[in-house]
Amino acid sequence: MECRVLSIQSHVVRGYVGNKSASFPLQVLGFEVDSINSVQFSNHTGYSHWKGQVLTADELHVLYEGIKLNKVHQYDYVLTGYTRDTSFLEMVVDIIQELKRANPNLVYVCDPVLGDHGSMYVPQNLYPVYKNKVVPVADIITPNQFEAELLTGKNITTEKDAVEVMDLLHAMGPDTVVITSSDLPSRLGDRFLVSLGSQRKVRPDGSRTTQRVRMEVHKVDAVFVGTGDLFAAMLLAWTHHYPDDLKMACEKTFSVMHHVIQRTISYAHELAGPGRRPSPPQLELRMVQSKADIEDPAIVLEATVIS
């Protein structure tokens, strides 16, 4: 497999978020990963302390120029995640547009990180950039419910709402949308959350079809950081292998997440000791230990195809 990904995300010295979360699993699956580190921090911002440096939009451009001057700016995928800077994000858009001209088959996987549980955790001025510039060039997006609502201006209270929101997102650009988590009630009870996916395809006869899937995902009683980044990376990988089968791609992706999270939670509790809540360092994803699950995830959930 000869597949090159450009991933523009954070780097942390310790732990697994951003490029640290995305690179190893993609490399383990045989993808070539070129990575531009948008920041270099000691660790993620959920620890008591964090320190480091950020890359400016100019510096990002300089790095891209280097790649371009050497005529190696051919990518099959671009992957982006958490950003706090509008000019940086706009530079990313410019780069992606140029890369798409160089390779019209390029697939841009975008995690439109804006917030969660009803509130934004990036500056508000990022919202119009995502809505008007980023999402329109995305091919696959992985918003959570809040981000999906924000981008479309429509609230989700039923599955029907979610389907409509995903159709609205398709109309904005991406042919593949996965709402990574929602507050919708799960058929399996309140220990589960609902995720949904939608993929628009054009049949050989030119007609449009949409495959929609629903996943019941086991909730975990812990705050993980980096799981969204891992999710987007693995969705990239599994939609690459199953470009016309969102059900399968989601089953693989959600299964990897399950294995990594289970392993992490066990280890975190072991380290913390009985009755104590694990700390952020203890909750870092057990990434290298999950190599076998990343390579070949045993399927642990079945996605339901919905109309």
Place this chain on the structure above:
Amino acid sequence: MECRVLSIQSHVVRGYVGNKSATFPLQVLGFEVDSINSVQFSNHTGYAHWKGQVLTAEELNVLYEGIKLNQVNRYDYILTGYSRDSSFLETVVDIIQELKKANPSLVYVCDPVMGDHGAMYVPEYLLPVYRDKVVPLADILTPNQFEAELLTGRKITTEEDALEVMDLLHKLGPETVVLTSTDLPSKRGDQFLVALGSQNIVKADGTKTSQKICMDMPKVDAVFVGTGDLFAAMLLAWTHHHPKDLKAACEKTASVMHHVIRRTMTYANEMAGPGKRPSPAQLELRMVQSKADIENPAVVRRTLVLNVFMYQCNN
């Protein structure tokens, strides 16, 4: 295995040098790798063009402070390579000293990158920093012949010279020294180069000795970048698994190198086409494609154990 490495090396967006070369193989072998990127460049400097930014000694310190404030400054290994900045290198030394205080068992694997084939390719003023501050802290050192000569002030023209130079390097600090390449003539002919290693060990009866080994490595008709970084990372991994058996550690390390280089050469020649020399971009190591070899290097290198020297400890 619960083993955490702090690797302070370059990052390139594309390709495999510095941290890009060291991180994936170590992670594949189950090591936790914390990485501080000393620079971020588009690609290595052997391409026609390269662009990017460097980390200052101050910024390095700030990152380390973050780790320290969270009380997670505990490492089993440190790994460093190519550096061009003496103040950066000196900050690295300070950090290592502090980490060794936090964990006295910490092993510092140091590639004292200064030059090759008789010429320095870093600023001259790095030599005293390496010789007087860095190497004394190192536990495992991977100089090439030129770097070993620079550090000891001794020329190597025979195998005996090489053994003496490695002993001089032991005296500077590191218990384990690998001369990654030399100009010494190989018994297997001129398609091979000679590498040597030396490890101080204490036997069960308390006597000190050193195991010295010699390896013949096939020469390759190409310039690779990042192979030294891969070598140091893999030597870290295999000495971790074979702490008292340099022969086994070097066999595995050299084997990984062999497989990765072979795969890379084949691919590069394929990409370049018949009769054409591959470009730097085409010669990037086939790292992710070599995962299985990294995990389990089929040993192809025959390592000769030269001699086991014994001497009395002068206490």
